[in-house]
Amino acid sequence: MRYLFTALVLVISFQNICAQDHSWFYEEHEKYKEINIYDRFFKHADIKPMIQSLDLHPGFEVLSVGKSIQGKSIHLVKWGHGPEKILMWTQMHGNEPTATMAVMDIFNFLKSGDHAEFKSDLAERVTLLFMPMLNPDGAEVYKRRNAIDVDLNRDARRLQSPESKILKTVRDRYDPQFGFNLHDQSLYYGAGNSGKPVAIAFLAPAYNEAKEVNEVRLNSMKLIAQLNEIMQEYVPGKVAKFNDTFEPRAFGDNIQKWGTSTILIESGGLLDDPEKQYLRKLHFVMLMSSFVSIAHGDFQNYSRKAYETIPMNRISxxxxxxxxxxxxxxxxxxxxxxxxxxxxxxxxxxxxxxxxxxxxxxxxxxxxxxxxxxxxxxxxxxxxxxxxxxxxxxxxxxxxxxxxxxxxxxxxxxxxxxxxxxxxxxxxxxxxxxxxxxxxxxxxxxxxxxxxxxxxxxxxxxxxxxxxxxxxxxxxx
Ligand SMILES: [Zn+2]
CATH class of the missing domain: 2.30.40.10 (Urease, subunit C, domain 1)
Incomplete structure (x- = not known):
């Protein structure tokens, strides 16, 4: 009886994750939260040892892929060996750190001994490629731009900054199916005309002036539609989408053009969350849910129409x-x-x-x-x-x-x-x-x-x- 009960519990907990139960990620996040990062002002020196030590854990590979203008190392953290490659870069704007915090929490989850079966299944299906804190010089002084005051997100064509070159090189080397472009936005966006401040904003960036939708872009729209459905449970009415006017110099737009389905996620604001710790948790939920969705193709059950019903991000x-x-x-x-x-x-x-x-x-x-x-x-x-x-x-x-x-x-x-x-x-x-x-x-x-x-x-x-x-x-x- 006891064995049966134990077996049942195991099956249930495994199924929970397999069923893409995002509430499981939500409940469990606290356990994996990196406690040495607790506000928005951590630096490259704070996360560098944490990232480098991942190399000692089975399943991880840490590569130093280049240096910022001021000589800070930029890392690529690889996990899994599946055919679906997912690239994520955080903090290309130095004062937009929320996703970096969530990624550090994901590392803790992946390196823990918990849920081995779920993880080995995931590792068979996806290869996760993390680039945390792409702009360490900006993060050092908590500003958007890099050490020569170039906005990296307007340097995708000219590639003059080493940080931009690194991102382009990694994208081209792995040619991932999905790319997550992770930012923080102004606190003063509202969701459409609802009067509600935006907690999370999305965009499936356009890849040309005509804002056409090919399969690459359609897949970003579908996955966003799924993420929107999940976020409505935690921040109802506080989700919006960014204007999709084509920006020829931006990375999101170009990476979409280069054939990687790109998902822009912007952390906005929440009353009583100045250090964005709740938004960090939601980022953990979104990224983990995305891995599972991509691994199993669940996003294919969502539509472009569902994406289009998300209200616009409006400064209001x-x-x-x-x-x-x-x-x-x-x-x-x-x-x-x-x-x-x-x-x-x-x-x-x-x-x-x-x-x-x-x-x-x-x-x-x-x-x-x-x-x-x-x-x-x-x-x-x-x-x-x-x-x-x-x-x-x-x-x-x-x-x-x-x-x-x-x-x-x-x-x-x-x-x-x-x-x-x-x-x-x-x-x-x-x-x-x-x-x-x-x-x-x-x-x-x-x-x-x-x-x-x-x-x-x-x-x-x-x-x-x-x-x-x-x-x-x-x-x-
Ligand atoms: Zn940004």
């Missing part, structure tokens, strides 16, 4: 959107929407403290836009907060005054002689100005004036640095 999201406020300015009253966007700024070097600077990104009728946070301000009056007359020596002196009482009577800008550390400024419920700085304009795009929100003659909220502070709940700390 703010971090904070305040709608239909009665804005009092320049002796007039206007009904306006205010859209704020944050910008991540490093206060001291890319591994230093990350701070968020917010600014007014748009103003007017923003009814076709949405936000991670949306506040319906109808019935509220908004005006710029007043500038307090006294100039403080430093932040400490300001903090030690009755600033909370001053806020309640309409002050929101304070001048301080000594420079205030940026991290602090980002969280304060008021704006700090330099000794000789004048009041920021309002409303003015690119500015960030502190604002008061009043209802029935009483100040209820203060908006500073892109955050709304509820004065009733605000405790002076």
């Amino acid at each position: 999201i703010f971090d904070l959107l305040i709608t239909e406020a009665e804005v009092i300015t320049k002796n007039h009253t206007f009904i306006l929407d205010l859209g704020y966007r944050n910008q991540a700024v490093f206060s001291d070097g890319p591994r230093g403290t990350l701070r968020v600077k917010s600014q007014l990104a748009d103003v007017g009728d923003l009814s076709t836009f949405s936000g991670y946070q949306v506040f319906d301000a109808s019935g509220y009056q908004i005006r710029r907060a007043k500038l307090y007359g006294r100039i403080f020596e430093d932040l400490e002196e300001l903090i030690n005054t009755n600033w909370f009482e001053l806020i309640k009577i309409g002050y929101g800008h304070f001048r301080v002689k000594k420079e205030v550390h940026g991290d602090l400024e980002a969280i304060l419920p008021f704006r700090i100005l330099k000794q000789d700085e004048s009041l920021p304009e309002f409303p003015a795009i690119g500015e960030n004036a502190a604002l008061l929100m009043e209802k029935d003659g009483r100040i209820q909220y203060l908006i500073a640095n892109g955050k709304m502070h509820d004065l009733d709940n605000f405790k002076k700390e």
Whole structure:
């Protein structure tokens, strides 16, 4: 009985994976998550030893396929020996690291002793070709471009950067059936007109101006249709597809042209996931599910039509959107929407403290836009907060005054002689100005004036640095 039970459990767990049960990958991800990578700012030096050590594990082959401009080694990690070759390159844009994290987790899964039967079946059917962190010089300083400021994704024809040459050489050497072009996109894309921020965006890139669909491109569309179906379970309504205008200089478009079915995946944004750890998990699920689908040809059950129903990626999201406020300015009253966007700024070097600077990104009728946070301000009056007359020596002196009482009577800008550390400024419920700085304009795009929100003659909220502070709940700390 016990043996039968054990056998049954084995069969069930094996079938689970064979049945492409993506929920299995979802549940199991945590177990294989590479714990030494936990935010977006890891470097080549962090992953290099992990990649090189894979060579010691059976089933893996690690090849050094070239060096970046600054001499950092770029690796090709091979696993499996099946006829279906799948090439994946991550982080060709240095500040787009989500897929690299997921690939490190996939390595942990593949090298573990678990699910041997599933893995040996997969290895018979596919050859996985991973190129993690194609742009290590960009990743070093967390920027998009490489060390000579070339965008590698516009260098597919001219191939002037060593990193681009390496990708082209590897593609040509293996001539894979599938290619995964793995990126991160702006946080401000929405899915069609739904108002939902995009968590995952796809594209089956065009291979010519006419945007024709041959079998190579059709296969990318079909696989994307399957991945979309899977993602709808985890991030419903937050999946979109990129515009397919042909970009003759981009790698995705050219690799499609060279005969590899290419799938662009872009990680977008999710509220409460600034380090993209949930999106990393979804990437793990998508890539693992793709391997199984390609191994068994499951993507053939999906259609071009299903791909085409995925909504378009459209820049339509703010971090904070305040709608239909009665804005009092320049002796007039206007009904306006205010859209704020944050910008991540490093206060001291890319591994230093990350701070968020917010600014007014748009103003007017923003009814076709949405936000991670949306506040319906109808019935509220908004005006710029007043500038307090006294100039403080430093932040400490300001903090030690009755600033909370001053806020309640309409002050929101304070001048301080000594420079205030940026991290602090980002969280304060008021704006700090330099000794000789004048009041920021309002409303003015690119500015960030502190604002008061009043209802029935009483100040209820203060908006500073892109955050709304509820004065009733605000405790002076
Ligand atoms: Zn990119």
